[in-house]
Amino acid sequence: MVEEPGRLERLVEAGKAVIPPLTLLSALLFYFGYVSARSQYEYFGVDVDTIGLGTQDYIMRSPQPLLTPLLVFAAAAAGSIAVHAAIRRRIHPGASARTVARMRRMGRAGQVAGPAVLAGGLLLLSGYPLLRDWRLYGLVTPLLIALGGTLYGSGAAIGRLLRPPPAPSGRASTTLVYLVVAVSAFWMTATVAQWSGRGLAMDRANRLGRLPSVILNTRESLFLRSPGVLETKLPASEGQTFHYRYRNLRLLIHGKDRMFLVPDRWSASNATIIVPLDGSVRVQFQFQNQPP
Structure with a gap:
């Protein structure tokens, strides 16, 4: 049964x-x-x-x-x-x-x-x-x-x-x-x-040094206070729209329409930078420092 x-x-x-x-x-x-x-x-x-x-x-x-x-x-x-x-x-x-x-x-x-x-x-x-x-x-x-x-x-x-x-x-x-x-x-x-x-x-x-290295150019100063991030003011020239360059940044993750950048060395004072991919910034990715 x-x-x-x-x-x-x-x-x-x-x-x-x-x-x-x-x-x-x-x-x-x-x-x-x-x-x-x-x-x-x-x-x-x-x-x-x-x-x-x-x-x-x-x-x-x-x-x-x-x-x-x-x-x-x-x-x-x-x-x-x-x-x-x-x-x-x-x-x-x-x-x-x-x-x-x-x-x-x-x-x-x-x-x-x-x-x-x-x-x-x-x-x-x-x-x-x-x-x-x-x-x-x-x-x-x-x-x-x-x-x-x-x-x-x-x-x-x-x-x-x-x-x-x-x-x-x-x-x-x-x-x-x-x-x-x-x-x-x-x-x-x-x-x-x-x-x-x-x-x-x-x-x-x-191991932040293993992340992709990024050079960021912006139109205005970002007033970053993260230790190790280097800000350089670009020389003025005709037609130049980007006036500031930032080095020692690493790509944490790439979102749908934005990138998240972090300094290449960890510190409790660090902050994550959100960069919109809308033409307001210019991003360069550096080669790794390892000759082929």
Whole structure:
């Protein structure tokens, strides 16, 4: 006899029909790429929304921050499958009473330890107003919630192997636990993406000399105060519209209709210069100082 799907299962199937998997994947890649880019350029004082990057740009930036979480989740999933398979092999019709009792204790331990760890994560979650400035908050809190849910789900899975299939309400409860784990994994991944973006920014700030070198000519003085940026007043001549030249600048990123320039050496006093590509400035890119 085929069991009727529960209400939650029907909602999941309806969600698949409304949001195709490919669309969902693209949305996730876009989000994590956006989080990483926002953290990266925020380090240079730039709001990423002012750059004008498109959806494809953010999707192309997502693999770097997602690499470590995907490897960790894949390893965890492989380990879980291996452990589950090993437990299934030990729980068979001819298993000894001692083995069954040991497996039952393992299941109960997971169902007890899981809610305890989950409660710790929820306690941190409720303390957000006080703990939000803790740097590890965005990683430890979802990690505890995911770990607690995983322990409880594993204990419940072992219990199901030792007794008849659960009622629909039991299946719904287990599905909700897995949903909590998925949301926590999403939170952890977003935190890692944010850290990845900040790490990329700091690495780039430490290697500004590798960015394209720019000479900027302007009509008026920009009154730049960033250390190391050299301003030169060009000699007056007939028909000359550009009167100032700036050196020691590097191209941070090229937006849709503007460029973002930074000094070639990091300093806390530095500022990012937004240069519109509308003819009001003249930009030259210098060759690298490396003979062929």
